[in-house]
Amino acid sequence: MIEQTPIKIKWRRLQIILERLCKRKVDITLTTHSFTSTSPDEVSMSACVYNKRSANFLLNAYEIKSLFMVQNALAHETAHILLKHKVYPGKHDEDFNKKWKEVLAIIKKEYKQYQQKQIKEAV
């Protein structure tokens, strides 16, 4: 029997974290749709469609293969939302990078806290 260890990703937890950060309803969609990118040799990992009430985070299933990549892509799109970027693909300047890092740290921290809480409950 071939056993594979799947990547365990707590999607619901990520959704809760994003809903709190973005202050709106959030969906996360894993898709094989290829997003258009700003440069032809740059593969787009993710995109986000949003308005004031809801946001749909689209993750490129071909490219995103680990928990870190999921968190990083979600943080990237969240930074666009929090900076109220309207035009696709959005500005990737210094302010953006700072916000991206900040949001990633929050997502990683809150996700980890959730895992630790679960371990405690299981003991």
Ligand SMILES: [Zn+2]
């Ligand atoms: Zn972007």
